[in-house]
Amino acid sequence: MARVLVVDDSRFSRNMTARILREAGHEVIEAADGECGLEAVREHEPDCVVLDLLMPILDGTGFLNRLRGAGSVLPVVVATADIQTSTRLLCEELGVSGFVNKPVRAEELCPCIERAVRGSSVGELR
Template sequence: MSCILIIDDSVFQRRIVSAPLRNEGFIVHEAVNGNDGLEKIRELNPDLILLDILMPEKDGLQVLRELHEKGNVIPVVMLTSDVQDSTRAECLSLGANAFLNKPVKAETLIPVITSLLAKKL
């Protein structure tokens, strides 16, 4: 089954997102901030990344920039409670594949993930 990495500083949000993914049979790993996320990306080479924008230490935009500079091919879904058009455009230019508003509902999350994973094959 596919490996998904959730990078979000909120324990609550990680639980909300990880539960339905695990129920669908995905292997789920979690990172608590951007630095932790980049380290886990190197270690795990996940099939898909769910990335929060607003985090301490290193935010989602900084993570995207680093991934973009390294030629990232892993699909990235941005998780956000509010995103401005300029932020959305910047994320897309840096390689983000989709945006989901928090709180994320399983009926929205699962189809986006399965679609992106299918395109990757």
């Protein structure tokens, strides 16, 4: 299975996402904001990231900008309760692998993670 980094400032959401992933057999690393998430990417070399967008210190789009600016093609799945069209388009331009709705459900998250790790693009997810 995959090593998945969950970046979310909400401890509740992070724990729920991590539990789903662990139950599916994935190794999980957690980070409470984008800065800690970038450090975890460097330290743990995950196979995929599950990313919240609204966070303090460094938000999800800032995380994506810095990750892609460093040349990383690491698959990222955005987990959000509500996303505006402009934000979704920006995330797609930054190469996200997919989107899942919050609260996260196993039947939505696990297949999205599998597609992301396999290398499917967002266009193939629709």
